[in-house]
Amino acid sequence: MKRKAVVLFVAAFAAGCSKSPPPAPAAAVETKAPGKDEARSVTLDAAAMKEANIQVVAAAERSVPLVVRANGRLTTNENTTWRVGAITDGRIIVADAKVGDRVEKGQVLARMHSHDIHESRALYRRAVAESNRLQANAAFAQKQRDRMRRLYEMKAASQEQVEQTENELKNAQIALKNAEIEVNRTKQHLVEFLEIPVEGSEEHEHDPAPETHLEDLIPIRAPASGIVLTRNVTPGAVVSTAGDLFVICDLSTIWAMAAVQEEFLSKVRTGMSARVSVQAYPERSFAGRVVKIDEKLDPATRTVPVRVEVDNRHGLLKPEMYATVELEAGGSEAGVFVPQAAVQDLNGQPAVFVQKSAGVFEARPVELRSTMEGLVEIGRGLKPGELVASGGSFILKSQLLKASLSEE
Numbered sequence: 001m002k003r004k005a006v007v008l009f010v011a012a013f014a015a016g017c018s019k020s021p022p023p024a025p026a027a028a029v030e031t032k033a034p035g036k037d038e039a040r041s042v043t044l045d046a047a048a049m050k051e052a053n054i055q056v057v058a059a060a061e062r063s064v065p066l067v068v069r070a071n072g073r074l075t076t077n078e079n080t081t082w083r084v085g086a087i088t089d090g091r092i093i094v095a096d097a098k099v100g101d102r103v104e105k106g107q108v109l110a111r112m113h114s115h116d117i118h119e120s121r122a123l124y125r126r127a128v129a130e131s132n133r134l135q136a137n138a139a140f141a142q143k144q145r146d147r148m149r150r151l152y153e154m155k156a157a158s159q160e161q162v163e164q165t166e167n168e169l170k171n172a173q174i175a176l177k178n179a180e181i182e183v184n185r186t187k188q189h190l191v192e193f194l195e196i197p198v199e200g201s202e203e204h205e206h207d208p209a210p211e212t213h214l215e216d217l218i219p220i221r222a223p224a225s226g227i228v229l230t231r232n233v234t235p236g237a238v239v240s241t242a243g244d245l246f247v248i249c250d251l252s253t254i255w256a257m258a259a260v261q262e263e264f265l266s267k268v269r270t271g272m273s274a275r276v277s278v279q280a281y282p283e284r285s286f287a288g289r290v291v292k293i294d295e296k297l298d299p300a301t302r303t304v305p306v307r308v309e310v311d312n313r314h315g316l317l318k319p320e321m322y323a324t325v326e327l328e329a330g331g332s333e334a335g336v337f338v339p340q341a342a343v344q345d346l347n348g349q350p351a352v353f354v355q356k357s358a359g360v361f362e363a364r365p366v367e368l369r370s371t372m373e374g375l376v377e378i379g380r381g382l383k384p385g386e387l388v389a390s391g392g393s394f395i396l397k398s399q400l401l402k403a404s405l406s407e408e
Contacts, residue, residue: 055391090114
């Protein structure tokens with residue numbers, strides 16, 4: 001029985017060895033999954049190339065202006081930024097301006113109630129009363145002087161009495177003038193400094209709801225036109241003269257703070273032209289100029305902060321955006337350019353597909369620089385004359401990613 005089983009096993013094994021394996025179907029698209037240091041590649045046959053509309057162009061060398069490139073971030077222009085505070089201690093009653101609002105110069109941002117209102121009006125009334133009293137005294141002193149002069153002409157009074165009344169009149173007039181000055185001073189404090197009427201409604205001065213009588217509240221005005229970036233108060237908040245209530249900025253110009261490497265510092269000068277690029281608008285750049293080169297070097301990064309003032313009349317640039325700054329150092333250098341359509345994003349890294357042979361494309365990481373007339377400059381990773389896939393490069397990226405997923 002055992003011998004029969006062995007014979008059957010040997011026969012089955014011989015039959016299996018005598019059959020040849022079926023041929024593998026020819027694949028139109030192949031991908032190569034390399035090792036750690038080997039570049040990925042995609043292979044297409046002629047039919048697949050035609051179907052994907054793959055267009056191959058040569059990396060061209062062009063002469064480009066010599067620039068110093070640096071990374072940076074955008075900040076507000078401190079020369080067009082205003083921090084608005086309270087002119088006296090008090091309590092905020094109305095706060096109309098909100099973050100993001102555009103305000104004009106002189107516009108009321110908030111209104112506040114303060115004890116300074118009552119104290120200043122009391123001083124004004126006291127000064128007016130004192131001025132009226134001294135005005136009456138001066139009028140009486142003038143009558144006395146005139147009477148004494150008539151008596152002197154009639155030989156009924158002495159010269160000494162006349163001089164005495166004249167001195168009393170002068171003293172009264174001086175006191176009256178000082179009182180009028182005090183009236184004007186207290187009035188200006190109310191009208192020009194606090195910006196409220198000199199006389200408030202008596203029935204309103206102790207009103208529990210002062211927000212209904214805005215004319216008796218101190219306005220807080222915008223010192224210039226701009227955008228409200230910060231509001232640090234709400235109705236009911238008690239404020240003092242030490243704090244900032246609002247921050248307003250005119251964003252028609254903005255600063256780009258670029259960190260320039262120490263080795264390029266000799267090529268940077270105040271007034272030189274600059275171009276600023278941000279991720280939000282990858283296909284355009286913004287004109288600017290260098291307005292300040294910092295005096296000290298950052299010891300950790302070995303860079304020097306350089307301030308670039310950028311035109312932002314259209315309001316596209318926002319504070320705290322990351323930026324790439326190109327400073328035009330003068331002269332020119334050779335650059336390698338490819339169409340923008342040739343650049344694909346592979347795992348967050350820009351890359352191009354370089355044709356190694358007919359139908360074989362290698363995905364190669366590159367370093368991007370500036371853009372110009374639909375072309376992008378390659379800073380590193382590509383040589384002039386190398387062939388790259390332009391039209392249809394997205395198909396190559398898709399095939400490469402599909403192969404990566406299948407391997408996983």
